Amino acid sequence: MATVVGSVMTSHVPAIGRAIAKGLQQDPYWKPFFDGYPPVRRWLAQAKPDVAVVFYQDHGLNFFLDAMPTFAVGAAAEYVNADEGWGIPTVAPIRGDASLSWHVIEQLVADEFDVTTCQRMKVDHALTLPLALFWPGEGPPPVRVVPIAMNHVQHPLPSPKRAYALGESVGRALATWDADVRVVVVGTGGLSHQLDGQRAGFINKPFDLMCMDALVDEPRKLTKYSALDIVREAGAQGTELMAWIAARAALGGRVSKVHSNYHVPISNTAAGLLALANDAPLSRAA
Amino acid sequence: MATVVGSVMTSHVPAIGRAIAKGLQQDPYWKPFFDGYPPVRRWLAQAKPDVAVVFYQDHGLNFFLDAMPTFAVGAAAEYVNADEGWGIPTVAPIRGDASLSWHVIEQLVADEFDVTTCQRMKVDHALTLPLALFWPGEGPPPVRVVPIAMNHVQHPLPSPKRAYALGESVGRALATWDADVRVVVVGTGGLSHQLDGQRAGFINKPFDLMCMDALVDEPRKLTKYSALDIVREAGAQGTELMAWIAARAALGGRVSKVHSNYHVPISNTAAGLLALANDAPLSRAA
Amino acid sequence: MAEKRRDYGIPGTPIFDGDAAQRGYALNAMCFSFNDESNREAFRRDEEAYCRRFGLDEAQRRAVANRNVLELIAAGGNIYYLAKFAGIFGLDVQDVGAQQTGMTKEAFKAKLVEAGR
C-alpha cells in the first residue's frame, strides 16, 4: 500500500526558470533562494518518492476563461509543458500516474468535490519549476505526477477552508491506494506577492512567516481566512498559498519539519520553502 | 427582487428535433408525446418567466474528455448551438443572462461547489429542444438562460444527493437576486433509458413514475440513491434524472403540480414531463 | 492497467469509467471530431487515413471497420461520442440498440413499446 513520505511546499515564479537557464544559482541575487534547496534534495533522495501529487495553479497556459475550472485533476500518462510567452525554456513531457489520478478523482467525487477531469493537460512553470528545484540537472524528474490545478485566476476563488478539505480528500485517496508506491505531496505558489494594481510589489513578511509556522503544527488555523482575506494579507497573487494548505491537509496528522527557507524578494515575490516529513507515513489499506 | 415561478422538467432526445423539423407532432407515434406540452405552454404564458435556469447535460458538443467538468455554469451573453453530427437543424444563438450567471456562480462557490465557469459554451439539444417544446414556432424563446451542465458522460458522476445540494444552492442564489425578473427553473433529460450495451432499450416505468411522484412532494427521497443505483434502476443514461432533481431542489419548499405527462417510448427513451408551480414564488431580498 | 475492468454488477451495462476513458481516448477524440461536417466528410473520403490521424489502435480500427457498437464500447468508446459516428451512416439510437441486442430494428422498437405498457 502507498506510503506518504511527506510534503514539500515551494514558491514558483517564471524568473526562477530564467535563472536556472542562465546558471545564476550562485549569483548574489539568487543565492539566498537557491541555497534553500540542497537540504530538501537530500531529504527527497532519502525519502525516495515514486509519485508526486502536485497542487498548483495554471497561469493561462492550459485553461482560459471559456472554461475555467475551480479544481482540475490531471488523468494522463504524461503532461506536456509549452511556451508560456515569456521565454523560459520548455521541459520534456512529465510522466503521469493515470491509475492513481483516477483513484484520486473517484475519492474526490465521492467526497463531493466537483472536479474537472483532464486527460490532456499542459502544465506550466508552477509544476515544472518545483520539480526542477527538487531534482535539478538534465534528466527528467524521478517521479510520476498527479497534477491538481486550483483556480487562482478568476474570482470567486475557492476558500482556504475548501482547499484544506480538498487536500484532506486527496489524503484519504492516498490512504486507500493499494499500490506499493511512495508519495510526496507538493504544494506550489506564493508566498505573499502582488503583480497588479497600484499595490503591485506588496509583500507581507509577518503574515508569510505566520503561515509557514502554522502549516507545520496548526494548519487549520489558516482556514479561518476567506480568499479575499488572503488577497488583503498576502497580495492579489498570494492566494497561491491555497496550494500549500491543500498539500498540508493531504498529510493529515503529525509532521516534522525537515527544512524551511524564506527569502524576499525573488522577482516580485516572497519565496518560501517548507519540507515536512510525515510522522505516520504508512497508509492504512483499503 | 427575483420571483421563482416554478419548474418544468422534460426529457430531451435528438429525435424530438427531427420530429419538429418534419412537423410530425400529430403523427400517431409522436402525438402522445407532443400532446403533453400545450398545458405547460399555457402555464408558462401565464407565469411569464424572463429567465430560465436550465440544468441539463452536454452530449459531447461543448465538452470533451480532455477537460470534463462535473458542473459547468454558463456565464455568457449568448450561447451558440451547433451541428451535433446527427442532422438535427441548429437554432439561432440563445440569449444568456450573464449578470445572473455570475451571481449564481458566486453563491455556488461560496457554498463549496467547485464549478467550471464558462464564458463561452456551445449548447446542444438538451438545452435547445426543451425551449423549442415550451415556446414552439419561429421566433427565439422569450427567455434568457443560465445553463448549468452536469456531467453524465464519464464516471464517477456526481450523486443525486450532490445534484440536490447543487439545486438548493442555485435556489439560494435566486432568493437573493436583486432584480425584477421572473425565473423558471428547467431540468432536462431522462427518464429511464439506455443506449449502450446488451441491456440497450432498458426502460423502467415503475421507477420513473415513482420519481415523478417523489419530485412533487418528497424530492429528498431520491437522494438516497447513488449514481450507480440510478444506472441500475433507470438505465445507463437514466442518470439524466439528476437534472430534474437539481431543478426541483432549486424551488425549495412547497409546490403544486401544474401538469405531467409520461409516455413510452420516444426513440429509446421513456419521456416524462412535469411542471411545478412554486407555492412561495417571492424571493426574500438579499 | 487498461485490462483490469471493474465489475459494477449491472448486467449488460457498460460503465464509462476512468479505465474506459483512458483506453478509448483516441477513438472518442475521433468521434468528437464528427461534430463537424467537414470531418465527417474527411472520414467518408478516406476512413483509413482518418483513423490513423487520430492514432486508433488495432482493436479500435477493427471495431470501426466492423461498425460494431459492442466492439467499439469494448475498445473504450463512449456512447455519446459513438452516436456521432453512427450519425455518419444515418443510423439512429434504435439502430444502435438493435445491433447491440441482436434484434431487428422492428423487434427492438416493439420491445420499447412493450416497456410502456
Next chain:
Amino acid sequence: MAEKRRDYGIPGTPIFDGDAAQRGYALNAMCFSFNDESNREAFRRDEEAYCRRFGLDEAQRRAVANRNVLELIAAGGNIYYLAKFAGIFGLDVQDVGAQQTGMTKEAFKAKLVEAGR
C-alpha cells in the same frame, strides 16, 4: 452591467471578478493567444489587424497601444494573460510593477528588497 464595479475594500488591488471577466474577454483572449510564438509574431507584424481579429473595443485598443498596464486592467485585462502581452516586449513582472506604481524599476526593486528586512 459592465459599469457597476464592486469595491472589495482592498486599496490598489484589482479583483478579477465576473464583471472584469466579461469586460475583458476579448483582450484576455488575445493575450492568451500569445502563448504561441507565431501569434506573438503576427501581433508584432500588424498590431492593428491582430487586435481587430480579436474584437478589442476602443478602450482596450488604446490601452494596448499605450502599453499601459493599469489601463489594460481597467479594460478587463487579467494580469496572468497580460503578462504574456508584456513578454512580447521583453518586460518582466518588475517592469510591470514599476509602471503601475509610477516608480523606476530600480526604485521598485529596492522597495521589494526593503520588504524583506
